[in-house]
Amino acid sequence: MLKVYLVEDDPLVSQHVRDALDEAPGIRCVGHANRLGIARVELPQCRPDVLLSDLGLPDGDGTELIGELSHAPAIDGVWHPHILVFSVFGDEARVIQAIEAGADGYFLKGCTADELVRAVEQAARGESPISPAIARHLLKRFRDEGFTDSSFRDSGFVDSDGGATGVMDIEAPSKRDHEVSKREHEVLRLVAQGYVGEEIAERLLTTPRAVAIAVRNVYRKLQLGQRARATEQAHARPGWA
Amino acid sequence: MGLRRLAAAALLALAAGLGACSSVAPGEAVELRAARLIEAGAEREIALPDAWESGAPGRSGSVRYRLDLPDAALRAPQSAVFVPRVGNAYRIAINGQLLLAVGPSAPRDGELPLLLPLPQALLQAAANRLEIEVSGESRREAGLSPVWVGPLTELSARHAALSRNQVFGAWVVSSAATVMGALALLLAWRTRRSLYACFGAASLLWAWRVSGMQLGGADGAWAAIGTVIFHASYAWFALLMTLYALAAVGRDSLLARRLLVAWAVIALLLSAGAWTFSAPLLRTLVLAGTLLNVLWLLIVLASAAWRERTPAALMLGAVAAIAVAVGARDFWVFRVLGDYGALTWSRYTILLLLAVLAWLLVDEFTRSTTALRALNADLQERVAQKERELQGVFDGRREHEREQAVLAERDRILREMHDGLGGRLVAAMALTSQVERQSLPPPGGAPRSVDEPLRDLKLTLDDCLVELRLALDSLETDQRPLIEALAELRFRVEPSLRAAGVRLVWQVDDAASEVELPAAETLHVLRIVREALTNVIKHAQATVVWLKLESAGEQGLLLSVVDNGLQQRTSDEQETMPLFVPATLVHGGRGLANMQRRAAALSARLESGPHAEGWAVTLQLSARPAA
Numbered sequence: 001m002l003k004v005y006l007v008e009d010d011p012l013v014s015q016h017v018r019d020a021l022d023e024a025p026g027i028r029c030v031g032h033a034n035r036l037g038i039a040r041v042e043l044p045q046c047r048p049d050v051l052l053s054d055l056g057l058p059d060g061d062g063t064e065l066i067g068e069l070s071h072a073p074a075i076d077g078v079w080h081p082h083i084l085v086f087s088v089f090g091d092e093a094r095v096i097q098a099i100e101a102g103a104d105g106y107f108l109k110g111c112t113a114d115e116l117v118r119a120v121e122q123a124a125r126g127e128s129p130i131s132p133a134i135a136r137h138l139l140k141r142f143r144d145e146g147f148t149d150s151s152f153r154d155s156g157f158v159d160s161d162g163g164a165t166g167v168m169d170i171e172a173p174s175k176r177d178h179e180v181s182k183r184e185h186e187v188l189r190l191v192a193q194g195y196v197g198e199e200i201a202e203r204l205l206t207t208p209r210a211v212a213i214a215v216r217n218v219y220r221k222l223q224l225g226q227r228a229r230a231t232e233q234a235h236a237r238p239g240w241a
Numbered sequence: 242m243g244l245r246r247l248a249a250a251a252l253l254a255l256a257a258g259l260g261a262c263s264s265v266a267p268g269e270a271v272e273l274r275a276a277r278l279i280e281a282g283a284e285r286e287i288a289l290p291d292a293w294e295s296g297a298p299g300r301s302g303s304v305r306y307r308l309d310l311p312d313a314a315l316r317a318p319q320s321a322v323f324v325p326r327v328g329n330a331y332r333i334a335i336n337g338q339l340l341l342a343v344g345p346s347a348p349r350d351g352e353l354p355l356l357l358p359l360p361q362a363l364l365q366a367a368a369n370r371l372e373i374e375v376s377g378e379s380r381r382e383a384g385l386s387p388v389w390v391g392p393l394t395e396l397s398a399r400h401a402a403l404s405r406n407q408v409f410g411a412w413v414v415s416s417a418a419t420v421m422g423a424l425a426l427l428l429a430w431r432t433r434r435s436l437y438a439c440f441g442a443a444s445l446l447w448a449w450r451v452s453g454m455q456l457g458g459a460d461g462a463w464a465a466i467g468t469v470i471f472h473a474s475y476a477w478f479a480l481l482m483t484l485y486a487l488a489a490v491g492r493d494s495l496l497a498r499r500l501l502v503a504w505a506v507i508a509l510l511l512s513a514g515a516w517t518f519s520a521p522l523l524r525t526l527v528l529a530g531t532l533l534n535v536l537w538l539l540i541v542l543a544s545a546a547w548r549e550r551t552p553a554a555l556m557l558g559a560v561a562a563i564a565v566a567v568g569a570r571d572f573w574v575f576r577v578l579g580d581y582g583a584l585t586w587s588r589y590t591i592l593l594l595l596a597v598l599a600w601l602l603v604d605e606f607t608r609s610t611t612a613l614r615a616l617n618a619d620l621q622e623r624v625a626q627k628e629r630e631l632q633g634v635f636d637g638r639r640e641h642e643r644e645q646a647v648l649a650e651r652d653r654i655l656r657e658m659h660d661g662l663g664g665r666l667v668a669a670m671a672l673t674s675q676v677e678r679q680s681l682p683p684p685g686g687a688p689r690s691v692d693e694p695l696r697d698l699k700l701t702l703d704d705c706l707v708e709l710r711l712a713l714d715s716l717e718t719d720q721r722p723l724i725e726a727l728a729e730l731r732f733r734v735e736p737s738l739r740a741a742g743v744r745l746v747w748q749v750d751d752a753a754s755e756v757e758l759p760a761a762e763t764l765h766v767l768r769i770v771r772e773a774l775t776n777v778i779k780h781a782q783a784t785v786v787w788l789k790l791e792s793a794g795e796q797g798l799l800l801s802v803v804d805n806g807l808q809q810r811t812s813d814e815q816e817t818m819p820l821f822v823p824a825t826l827v828h829g830g831r832g833l834a835n836m837q838r839r840a841a842a843l844s845a846r847l848e849s850g851p852h853a854e855g856w857a858v859t860l861q862l863s864a865r866p867a868a
Contacts, residue, residue: 088706115736132728136721193754194728194747196735 002027002124005048007065008086009034009057013109017052020113027120036060043069043081050120051081053103055094063094063101070102070223082123092137099219100226105129127212128219135191138218142180180221187214270323270391270399271314279305290326290581292384293377294521300383303376310369310390317392320364322371323400324355325582326386330376337372338363344376354407356400358393379519381468386582406584411451414588418448421595428602436488440598443481447591450474469512472524475587476508476531479564482594483538486561489601490545490554504534525576532568539565552604556597564590653761654712661708661768665701672698700737700778707733711767715760723798724754724790726763727770731788734774741778743804744785752792765839766800766860769847772836773802773858782806783855798862806855 004021006029008014014032021029031046033039036059043051051069053062066083083103087095095106105128107119119129180188183204190200197208204211278287284307293300314320322333330344341357371390377383389396422444429437450471480501487493508527515523542558545551567586574583675694710733714726731745738745758766770788777786783806793799833849836858840847846861 112736112740114740131732132725133732136725192728193722193724193749194731196747199747 002050002120003030003046003048004028004050004052004120005030005039005043005046005081006032007034007036007039007051007053007057007062008032009054013054013086016113017116020116021120023113024117024120027117034058036062036065039065040068047079048081050123051083052086052120053083054086055098063098066098066103067101071227082126084119084123084129092133095134096137096141096222099134100222102223104216104219106131106134122212126216127209128216130191130215132192132194135188138222139185139188139192142185180218184214184218184221187211188218191215269314270389270395271311273308273310273388273390276306276308276385276388279307289385289387290579290583292382292579292581293379294382294384294524295576295579296384298519298521299379300377301379303374306373306375306385308371308373308388308390310371312367312369314391315359315364315369317394319358319361319393320391321356321358321393321396323389323391323396324357324373324386325389325403326384327355327373327375329378329381329383332374333357334372334374335359335363336365336370354400354403356396380516384581410588411453414591415448415452417595418444418451418591421598422448425598436485436493439481439485439488440594443478443485444591444595446474446481447478450478451588465516469509469516472512472515472527473505473509476512476527476534477505478591479531479534480505480508483534486538486542486557489557490542490549490551492541492545501534504530528572528576532565532572535561535564535568553597553601556600560590560593560597563593654716657712657715657764658708661712662705665705665708669698669701669705672701700775703733703737704775707771711764715764720757720759721763722754723756723758723763723766724749726767727788727790730767730771734771737778738774738786743777743783745774746785746787748787748789750789750791753790753798756792756798762843765843766862769836769839769858769860770800770802772832773849776832776858777802777804777806777856780806793861799859800862801857801859803852803857804855 004027006014006017006021008017011034014034018029018032021027030048031042033042034057036057039053053065055062062085066085069081069083085095085098085103085106086109087106088109095103098106104123105119107116107129111119122129186204187200190203195203197211200211201208274289276287276289276291277284278291287296287306289306291306322335328344332342333340340359340363341355343355371388373385373388375383375385389399422441425437425441425444427441429435429441484493484498484501487497508530511523511527511530515521515527539558539561542554542561546554546558564587567590571585571587574580575585672694676691676698679689679691679694707730710729714729731747735745774786774788777783783804786802786804789799789801789803791799836847836849840860843860844863846863847858848861849858850856
């Protein structure tokens with residue numbers, strides 16, 4: 001049974017989401033908060049598998065909560081929720097901020113119950129939803145930060161035999177762990193051009209799961225890059241270390 | 242004439258006195274101011290200097306001057322005779338022995354001072370007699386100055402001093418006047434100002450006069466013309482300088498010029514007359530007239546200097562005053578006293594004039610340079626001012642253009658919002674009314690199902706979000722490839738397609754993936770595609786829809802939405818639709834019309850119609866220059 005926790009201040013939306021989740025087999029909504037403060041108290045007790053969070057809340061930005069959860073040591077060494085953020089119509093800059101803070105993806109407010117359930121199940125499996133707009137922003141971002149084609153690591157998945165390689169990639173990040181591999185870059189490019197997971201897998205001669213994991217790796221690298229920058233800034237300031 | 246006789250008497254008295262003095266000062270050089278003139282056998286006492294022009298204007302031929310040398314003057318080991326001026330040709334003998342013969346080949350040689358050492362062998366113990374035979378022509382200033390006799394050493398010094406004055410002074414004046422005259426003529430030629438021409442001509446004339454160069458040979462008509470012009474040149478020089486000075490102080494007038502030209506002609510005629518009739522008085526008249534000319538100039542300059550106090554008037558006035566004084570002295574010495582051996586002072590006044598001209602030229606140059614610099618600065622300032630104004634105008638225009646562009650963009654967005662989002666919201670409201678109507682049971686019947694209107698309502702509201710998103714995307718400033726805009730559209734509509742059981746197959750040509758369109762055109766393409774996809778959902782009962790983007794020729798694009806619905810669609814269907822049905826829900830009629838309108842805005846060709854498996858909408862975008 002998948003446990004889901006919802007942080008959303010709009011009663012209509014939260015009702016819709018709760019109904020959709022409770023109707024789905026194997027998913028249960030274990031809690032709901034309309035304030036960040038409440039969520040902070042309840043989350044360690046509920047320990048959901050998936051956290052759905054709005055970004056604009058009356059007592060702060062959802063990104064703060066996501067950052068706190070991602071940077072805190074995992075409770076009892078195991079609990080760490082998969083996090084999805086709501087977006088009305090893809091304000092990509094905010095979504096990417098949330099991903100940097102530790103979110104695993106986003107879904108659109110107002111999507112159908114089926115779509116929502118699909119997104120939650122995907123997130124629980126460790127896949128990360130992505131949209132062409134997000135992919136485009138990420139490509140632009142990596143380009144602006146000085147990544148050139150030649151600096152993309154020529155690694156990532158090498159064969160299409162299941163997701164084993166991808167899982168290895170997650171568990172053993174290389175030293176240059178916040179640089180995007182050539183393959184991940186290619187995946188982003190195809191997403192930006194409108195291809196969906198299956199089509200990308202077909203084009204790159206791999207599996208849809210490997211493609212999903214590539215996307216998730218990109219998100220992880222985004223988070224690691226953000227943390228590296230934060231550390232650098234901390235070191236740069238005297239008295240911090 | 243009485244005046245001249247009086248002067249001659251005074252000179253005689255002076256010479257007698259000096260002669261008396263010389264006898265009591267042994268061993269020193271003495272100046273002999275008296276001689277016996279032997280002419281045509283007759284012998285008479287005469288005072289030196291003896292200028293033929295005043296004493297015997299008509300004389301032409303030879304006379305002999307006999308001078309008794311005082312014994313005291315000849316006691317030095319080496320004695321000599323020094324004659325400051327003698328001419329035109331002469332022969333000198335001591336005690337009957339010829340010592341020197343000069344001329345008459347070079348008539349003006351006599352103008353040079355002569356130093357003649359006396360051989361001791363020819364000297365007697367006492368009563369030595371010097372005889373100077375002078376050959377001269379009338380009208381050519383023959384004569385004899387006082388004669389010096391004494392020790393060679395002392396007379397050498399006198400001779401050197403006089404030579405320096407006569408030769409070196411003439412040379413300096415002549416060269417300076419030549420240089421400045423040439424310079425002034427050059428200036429006149431370049432600036433086209435006649436006052437410099439006057440100055441230049443006067444200077445060159447004076448240079449010629451002072452140098453003593455002959456116009457032609459010593460004899461004949463050329464000699465006569467040379468002498469006449471030489472005599473007239475004094476007056477001409479003065480009147481040319483007068484013209485210059487008047488112009489320099491702004492007192493130039495036509496009358497003055499005419500008077501001066503008339504005077505030039507009169508002076509020439511008088512000089513010619515003096516030659517022709519051997520009448521020195523006419524020459525004296527020329528010189529007196531010249532003196533009056535300069536005196537009048539002095540008055541004019543003085544008045545100008547008094548009123549205006551300009552440097553030019555002050556300096557020229559001072560020079561004129563000096564010239565008048567010097568001219569009067571020369572006139573007195575040469576014309577009244579008839580002093581044959583005297584030195585001219587007028588010759589040197591030109592040096593003052595040259596200095597004044599130089600100063601005035603430098604002053605004018607400095608002034609015009611300063612004025613030019615001020616003018617340049619003023620011009621630069623004005624140009625800068627104009628540039629600033631122009632910049633302001635450009636800025637204003639740019640600002641205006643920017644405002645126009647912003648206004649146009651706002652209009653476009655408003656239109657898009659009105660046509661797109663507004664239209665969808667109206668449709669949504671129509672649908673809610675329909676739901677309301679259908680949920681009310683009709684009289685005597687059961688309530689109808691509201692599932693279909695609700696599904697439509699949801700689709701329409703979804704459309705609203707898509708519309709809003711499209712409108713916001715079109716605000717993006719950087720262009721992006723068309724394919725990326727289509728990708729986002731797919732992301733939006735794919736859930737609806739999936740819900741309707743339609744699979745979307747994405748087929749993009751690699752070459753077409755780079756094509757970029759302006760934001761407004763991208764929006765048209767997106768709307769056309771969305772219209773086509775909505776039609777597939779609503780009416781096609783298809784299972785697959787292909788979206789193909791292919792490049793067609795240079796920059797051309799072919800976009801097609803093809804389904805496998807296998808249903809012939811007609812526009813009759815709209816009769817089954819409720820009132821206020823949104824445009825997108827009518828696949829033919831207005832829906833197609835909308836697509837055609839947008840295609841026309843893109844200058845693209847749109848075709849919509851059945852094909853083997855279902856329905857095909859193709860959009861042919863013509864080639865366009867890369868943005």
